[in-house]
Amino acid sequence: MADAIAIIGGTGALGRGLAARLALAGRDVVIGSRDASRAAEVASSITGEGTVTGLSNADAAAAGNIVFVCVPFSSQAPTLKEIKGSLSEGTILVDATVPLATNVGGPPTRTLGVWQGSAAQQAESLVPAGVTVVAGLHTVSADLLGDLEHDLDEDTLLCSNDRDAIAKVAEILNLVPGLRSIDAGRLELAKVTEQMTALMISINIRHKARTGVRVTGLNPDA
Ligand SMILES: NC(=O)c1ccc[n+]([C@@H]2O[C@H](COP(=O)([O-])OP(=O)(O)OC[C@H]3O[C@@H](n4cnc5c(N)ncnc54)[C@H](OP(=O)(O)O)[C@@H]3O)[C@@H](O)[C@H]2O)c1
Numbered sequence: 649m650a651d652a653i654a655i656i657g658g659t660g661a662l663g664r665g666l667a668a669r670l671a672l673a674g675r676d677v678v679i680g681s682r683d684a685s686r687a688a689e690v691a692s693s694i695t696g697e698g699t700v701t702g703l704s705n706a707d708a709a710a711a712g713n714i715v716f717v718c719v720p721f722s723s724q725a726p727t728l729k730e731i732k733g734s735l736s737e738g739t740i741l742v743d744a745t746v747p748l749a750t751n752v753g754g755p756p757t758r759t760l761g762v763w764q765g766s767a768a769q770q771a772e773s774l775v776p777a778g779v780t781v782v783a784g785l786h787t788v789s790a791d792l793l794g795d796l797e798h799d800l801d802e803d804t805l806l807c808s809n810d811r812d813a814i815a816k817v818a819e820i821l822n823l824v825p826g827l828r829s830i831d832a833g834r835l836e837l838a839k840v841t842e843q844m845t846a847l848m849i850s851i852n853i854r855h856k857a858r859t860g861v862r863v864t865g866l867n868p869d870a
Contacts, residue, residue, distance in 0.1 A: 653677045659702075803861055
């Protein structure tokens with residue numbers, strides 16, 4: 649049976665774009681919000697082969713066995729505490745959070761220090777045992793993801809201590825045409841991939857662009 653996909657913060661820029669792309673690819677998605685009626689309203693605005701349903705964050709988390717978390721860094725910990733009781737053993741939690749300094753009023757080209765090393769590692773410290781954290785989507789522009797007329801042409805770097813979990817998440821994200829997932833290593837490397845967002849924002853500002861990353865030279869047989 650296909651993995652059930654939930655997106656916490658699915659009413660926001662990144663989550664909504666991801667839901668729309670996955671629905672277009674024929675997958676059913678549940679999006680979560682602090683306000684179930686807002687989630688339902690956003691869900692009803694998304695059309696595709698797959699169905700999109702809107703629920704509270706906790707109910708959405710309970711419905712998914714692959715749960716994307718797409719909320720601002722300042723609300724990552726409270727959100728994880730809110731949904732913790734709904735995450736069952738074996739769930740894969742995909743954390744897209746970037747600890748941008750904008751969360752405390754700073755510039756978007758700077759990041760905040762996180763005690764655990766990265767936002768993804770903070771997530772790992774907050775989820776119940778038996779839940780696997782995968783970090784990803786940091787360099788994927790929500791604007792481009794949400795612009796369904798735009799063909800993506802980029803990679804997303806996935807980090808986790810569980811390679812099987814990376815493969816499962818990659819299988820889902822690879823449904824988005826033009827988006828390729830790459831196993832980038834252990835979860836501790838999320839501190840690098842999260843920093844890349846600040847770098848991309850700086851490049852975008854300087855070049856008035858909406859850029860993505862591409863890794864070259866991969867061995868297709870490996
Ligand atoms: N935007 C991008 O291009 C991009 C790219 C890669 C990674 N990211 C990362 O992905 C995450 C989501 O980005 P985004 O641009 O989609 O964020 P966003 O639109 O600002 O927020 C996403 C959702 O989070 C919920 N939220 C907002 N403030 C909250 C709060 N104080 N407490 C609890 N929930 C709150 C809201 O949902 P409800 O009000 O419905 O609950 C909102 O719709 C961020 O950590 C960001 O750094 C973003």
